[in-house]
Amino acid sequence: MLDTIREPKQKRAIEKKEKITKAGFDLICKNGYYNTNTAEIAKAAGVSTGIVYQYFKDKYDILIEGLEKYGDDIFFPMIKDNNIEIDINDLNTLLNNMINNYIKNHKISNVAHEEIMSMIHSDKKVAEYYYKRELEMTNSIKDILISNGFKDNNLSEKVHIMLGLIDNLCHEVIYHKHDHMNYDIMTNLVIDNIKELFKDDINN
Amino acid sequence: MLDTIREPKQKRAIEKKEKITKAGFDLICKNGYYNTNTAEIAKAAGVSTGIVYQYFKDKYDILIEGLEKYGDDIFFPMIKDNNIEIDINDLNTLLNNMINNYIKNHKISNVAHEEIMSMIHSDKKVAEYYYKRELEMTNSIKDILISNGFKDNNLSEKVHIMLGLIDNLCHEVIYHKHDHMNYDIMTNLVIDNIKELFKDDINN
Amino acid sequence: MLDTIREPKQKRAIEKKEKITKAGFDLICKNGYYNTNTAEIAKAAGVSTGIVYQYFKDKYDILIEGLEKYGDDIFFPMIKDNNIEIDINDLNTLLNNMINNYIKNHKISNVAHEEIMSMIHSDKKVAEYYYKRELEMTNSIKDILISNGFKDNNLSEKVHIMLGLIDNLCHEVIYHKHDHMNYDIMTNLVIDNIKELFKDDINN
Amino acid sequence: MLDTIREPKQKRAIEKKEKITKAGFDLICKNGYYNTNTAEIAKAAGVSTGIVYQYFKDKYDILIEGLEKYGDDIFFPMIKDNNIEIDINDLNTLLNNMINNYIKNHKISNVAHEEIMSMIHSDKKVAEYYYKRELEMTNSIKDILISNGFKDNNLSEKVHIMLGLIDNLCHEVIYHKHDHMNYDIMTNLVIDNIKELFKDDINN
DNA sequence: TATGAATGAGTCTTCATTCAT
């Protein structure tokens, strides 16, 4: 292992590192950590295998870097690039937007979700990242709700449940494995469910 | 080359195969498929590496066999060994039982859930198993509800949402990563949520 | 390795050993020594793998035993089951018979010839067997010729050349890989060649 | 960077591949395909085991590559690097040269002949190579003879017989297993035999 | 900096041989 992992300062070097991070993380998410080798990553990034180890300590490091850079797109797409403007009088639209946004991002990240999730248990750093981010997001949504006039009546728990509901729904819609299920109905049920969850918390 | 994978008839042989299946599946669930090698599996099962290949075609075969044998405990513990007697007048107790049962089993299976889930995408057989079982379980619960007087008013979708809620809750409780969250409150919220979901479907 | 390799005295035991020898040698000749495993041999012989090692020291021993028992059929079929009655006035018929006989036997032994030949170099015992047998056969033919009135004028060398010619011809005929070659013509050329070889040695 | 700077790299790579091919093929020919392992090959070539698989798909590939590169030396040494200038008035010298050349090369190739021959039956590619080469060589010799004024009177068959005679002779001389045989006499007999074979085909 | 050739430890799998029954 090299002692000197370079932290690139120059533009070209930074771009190169980012290319490796992106190519590596993409491949890992698509095919799994153990089904992706460094040669592939280097090739996909358009660099030599050797250079990878100038920017990264090891293969695992690429994953962590990728996770920090692109993890939000996979795990918490609902708050990414999304200026949530809450119109209390139109929670339906709001929730629909959230869900659609989530689905859109989730589709892009494809298989990544489970692939990375499975590492949460075997890997401390991945777990750390995930739980930290999850908390941040929960709090962030909580804050938004409060600043929009919601009462803080077990809000953390409610937000968590809400996110679980959405996550579950989106998963189902994306992989669409159950032909016998009607996703429009399901979406409406989830939205109603969420509204029910918060019904006593809306000031008026 | 002889391609005789022995299907053990004798009691001792069957026991041995089961030992390997169990030891192998446990290790795979605990450490991941790629972090478990055949030598470890053999050692954990108390056999030599050679014998493994008399009972299994390859390492992958152990995973599939284990999945078929123990997969239900991991993915669908709520209906396993659980005579659900629905007392309509006491849905709270019923749901609490389900959740507790789920948590108990989930704790045993430990990390297995995500570890295996991640293979759903890279592996056809694992996916096949999972989606088939998920459907079976949804239908099974749906049937139980109907035979207990529930109306079939988008029941599939509702059951799916319910299972997602429970799964999500249990996950949270088991890994208990968010210190700021109150799990009793969360459980009650989920139970209320589920009851709300089915409120119009209960005949009386 | 067992100290006690049983030399079977009883009829059933002898039959069993012979079955293993035959099955083993057949498989080795057909598929090669390294492409034949003991499980296959046992199965083909209708016995258990364990019993093989009561009659044979090791796998190699089966080959040697088979070679001693059936090797002549493969390497020296021309003198096997063949009462050579030399009619000096009809050398053509004689040689034609020899050749046809050789071809017939060679076809049965199929690939065995090269398979075993290749072991002559890597294996002392196989080499020993082969050269001893080759000498025996050369001498045997030489004796027959002399007792039929041939002069011993470099007879050993001539017989050796003759056998080489026949071997080569038969090989060609059996595997028949060269579509552009006429085997009848070739056979006649070889016969003429052999006759020419001995032309000064025939007393009259 | 100039392309010419990279040139020596490629040269070195080619040399390395050739080293592996040579070392591998030598070992295989000497000890047999199944008695040669990749670690030995790598060691003999002075490289690591890993690098072998950058140049070759698998162990078998080394054999095939070696066969294509050095097979002619083993199977068809008589025409290799040998400008046959036929002096019709001195067939004896010509044939003696051929035989000596053959023996010289054959001695180098050692046991390879049978070792590879034995694979002709179990292996399609080896067989393909051999029969193609054998045909090429027969035709090549035939052409040489014709261009030197020989009549095409069953020439293919005669050339084939001639080659068989030489092959057989050389084999005998090289392994020299029969003490009772006089190889000078044998050589002369073979030469006479060949001359007899073609006696009617020489134009004058 | 950059390359990609080279390393070698680690993995799955096979199979001759032994052993408990």
Next chain:
DNA sequence: AATGAATGAAGACTCATTCAT
């Protein structure tokens, strides 16, 4: 005598990582 389950050493091949250029 016989079975066939069990052993474990050995082999082909992979791949994260290093190094000569």
